[in-house]
Amino acid sequence: MFVSLVFSFRNEEKNLNELIKRSVKVLKKNEKYEIIFVDDASTDKSLEILLNHRKENQNIKIITTSRTFGVSPCVLAGFEKAKGDVIVYMDSDLQDPPEIIDALIQKYKEGYEVVHTVRKKRYGESIFKIFFTKIAYKLISLFSDIKLLENAGDFKLISRKALNEILEMQDVDPYLRGLSVWVGYRQTYVSYERHPRLYGKSKFRFFNNLNPYKEFIRGITSFSLVPLYFSLFIGVIFSLISFVFLIIVILNKSLGLNLPGWSAIMVAILFFGGMILFTLGLLGIYIGNIFRQVQGRQRFIIKNFYD
Numbered sequence: 001m002f003v004s005l006v007f008s009f010r011n012e013e014k015n016l017n018e019l020i021k022r023s024v025k026v027l028k029k030n031e032k033y034e035i036i037f038v039d040d041a042s043t044d045k046s047l048e049i050l051l052n053h054r055k056e057n058q059n060i061k062i063i064t065t066s067r068t069f070g071v072s073p074c075v076l077a078g079f080e081k082a083k084g085d086v087i088v089y090m091d092s093d094l095q096d097p098p099e100i101i102d103a104l105i106q107k108y109k110e111g112y113e114v115v116h117t118v119r120k121k122r123y124g125e126s127i128f129k130i131f132f133t134k135i136a137y138k139l140i141s142l143f144s145d146i147k148l149l150e151n152a153g154d155f156k157l158i159s160r161k162a163l164n165e166i167l168e169m170q171d172v173d174p175y176l177r178g179l180s181v182w183v184g185y186r187q188t189y190v191s192y193e194r195h196p197r198l199y200g201k202s203k204f205r206f207f208n209n210l211n212p213y214k215e216f217i218r219g220i221t222s223f224s225l226v227p228l229y230f231s232l233f234i235g236v237i238f239s240l241i242s243f244v245f246l247i248i249v250i251l252n253k254s255l256g257l258n259l260p261g262w263s264a265i266m267v268a269i270l271f272f273g274g275m276i277l278f279t280l281g282l283l284g285i286y287i288g289n290i291f292r293q294v295q296g297r298q299r300f301i302i303k304n305f306y307d
Helices: 016-027 046-056 071-081 098-109 127-143 160-168 176-182 212-223 226-254 262-295
Strands: 002-009 032-039 060-065 086-090 114-122 152-159 187-194 302-306
Touching: 002 016, 002 071, 002 098, 016 032, 016 046, 016 098, 032 046, 032 071, 046 060, 060 071, 071 086, 071 160, 071 176, 086 098, 086 160, 098 114, 098 152, 098 187, 114 176, 152 160, 152 176, 160 176, 226 262
Parallel strands: 002 032, 002 086, 032 060, 114 187
Antiparallel strands: 060 302, 086 152, 114 152
């Protein structure tokens, strides 16, 4: 069996040596393997380290991008170059232990096409991040046509059959966690404990380009139109309330009654203004996704491929 292991990373020079050592130890049990590192325009010595390892192990393949494109596009670049019967992709910070790959492959041999990993415990991560992630998974599953496994991340095995279907999709901003579920086939999971980063700091912070709320928005808007219907529903409800209030105002005026309530009017104006802006924001997200999709730009550009 040919196993492809894909890593998407940026500036992980401190983790690469240990990562390669542990990954090779696991993968060399198979008949054939390859490790594909997709370097998302690193500015440290990551590429130099990988090239040195490649001199000793030709199973190590390296893709470099022309600029920083982000995690999902780089994972897709690795997918397109992968030749394996099964493809495993994971983060390169060693929070996810490569030793779990054996269990994933065993599940594949049992007939599963997609094998997720579910984190029983998450060491070294803030309570806020864990709480936000839990809520995000529940909301995506509730409002979309896919059911995400809670605490399942980017560490998973995908068969060649399932991967070919994913590669046929042309989402310009793909939510890979969702696509691996949406594609169907027989799926299962393996539980494990997630460790703290070995070196360095997490790049998934709330206020940067890799923040979790953007992943949440991507997950919702990629697989659900419910937010648009929600806006329509709220608009109808408050239109009815406004109509009833209008009738009350007319009746009171006809009876000669005065209706004080400047504060109430201001609150109503601010509330409805907020709802309008919220609705326009939702529409903007969907229209923005359509705009990017019809542009038809490449999701990534490969600068070099060391095959």
